[in-house]
Amino acid sequence: MxxxxxxxxxxxxxxxxxxxxxxxxxxxxxxxxxxxxxxxxxxxxxxxxxxxxxxxxxxxxxxxxxxxxxxxxxxxxxxxxxxxxxxxxxxxxxxxxxxxxxxxxxxxxxxxxxxxxxxxxxxxxxxxxxxxxxxxxxxxxxxxxxxxxxxxxxxxxxxxxxxxxxxxxxxxxxxxxxxxxxxxxxxxxxxxxxSAQFSPARINAIEDAIKNRRVRGRSLVSWVGHVAVRDALPQAANILINLKGTDNTFVYGISDGEIHLSARSQNPALQLNRVLREVVGSQSRAGGHEDMAGG
Missing domain, CATH: 3.90.1640.10 (inorganic pyrophosphatase (n-terminal core))
Structure with a gap:
């Protein structure tokens, strides 16, 4: 059956x-x-x-x-x-x-x-x-x-x-x-x-993520400040993970008075969903996949 x-x-x-x-x-x-x-x-x-x-x-x-x-x-x-x-x-x-x-x-x-x-x-x-x-x-x-x-x-x-x-x-x-x-x-x-992915507001947020990036080892973190469209954060994380020598990206910003973050990894063993849950603790919610998560 x-x-x-x-x-x-x-x-x-x-x-x-x-x-x-x-x-x-x-x-x-x-x-x-x-x-x-x-x-x-x-x-x-x-x-x-x-x-x-x-x-x-x-x-x-x-x-x-x-x-x-x-x-x-x-x-x-x-x-x-x-x-x-x-x-x-x-x-x-x-x-x-x-x-x-x-x-x-x-x-x-x-x-x-x-x-x-x-x-x-x-x-x-x-x-x-x-x-x-x-x-x-x-x-x-x-x-x-x-x-x-x-x-x-x-x-x-x-x-x-x-x-x-x-x-x-x-x-x-x-x-x-x-x-x-x-x-x-x-x-x-x-x-x-x-084509629905990229509005001017999204492009601006992605530009900020690129300009504000900080690299430590093979990990990259970027702060975009206040962002009008929250889903620009995962878009920026998707782009920055392609930077040569980068295995992990973390992009965060403020939307509607809350801090939001999005992460990507080339290494599923890192278990990003668990990492982000530990980052936010009991203060909020986080989750996703081993190589793609948000909170």
């Missing part, structure tokens, strides 16, 4: 589904949520609402707005009732989501590795896949109808942003998925996603 068949069987007995993204949904998270939504719609569901916080970066907001995805803020009250709850690109209530620990989750599809047990009626964790979009693409290959252009474009863009563009340890699964999606994707749509 395939995992897609098991998922469809679980959906079959219900009429409502809440797809919950993590606190700061990135392209991989959004595209994967859209894929689950499409699978559910093709199995007789009405259109479910992926849930998120209200602070999407412009590039990710462009994906949502272009395809009419309806996203609402997630709280412990927005997912009560008879709906199935699906976590995509994360797995643990209270960790990267506003839903409290102990929340009953029905479906988990994710590519992250966890040291804690993950509980749900349907759990599909594949760290070796490198991206949740890769997992959902595998599911789509089992459906007779090809994915719609918008969904193939979202998933392909997500794979590039998550693994392929920065050569973040891409696996053959990611390359195979990208090859399959390319047949159905729209290059013009993908171009629009990329």
């Amino acid at each position: 395939s995992r897609l068949y098991e998922l469809v069987e679980l959906l079959r007995g219900h009429t409502s589904l809440d797809i919950v993204c993590h606190d700061s949904p990135d392209p991989d998270n959004i595209a994967s949520a859209a894929a689950i939504e499409w699978i559910a719609e093709n199995r007789g569901f009405g259109r479910p609402d992926p849930l998120r916080r209200d602070d999407l970066p412009q590039q990710n907001r462009a994906m949502v707005e272009q395809f009419g995805l309806k996203l609402v803020a997630v709280t412990s009250t927005t997912v009560t009732g008879t709906a199935l709850i699906a976590f995509v690109d994360h797995a643990l209530p209270g960790d990267h989501t506003q839903l409290p620990p102990g929340t009953d989750v029905d479906i988990v599809i994710d590519h992250h590795q966890y040291n804690k047990p993950v509980h749900a009626r349907f759990v599909y964790l594949r760290p070796s896949f490198g991206a949740t979009s890769t997992i959902l693409t595998e599911y789509l290959t089992e459906i007779s109808n090809p994915p719609p252009v918008y969904l193939a474009s979202m998933l392909l863009f997500a794979l590039h942003r998550e693994r392929l563009d920065h050569v973040r340890n891409p696996t053959h699964f990611a390359y195979d998925a990208a090859t399959l999606l390319q047949r159905h994707a729209s290059q013009s749509m993908i171009y629009e996603f990329y």
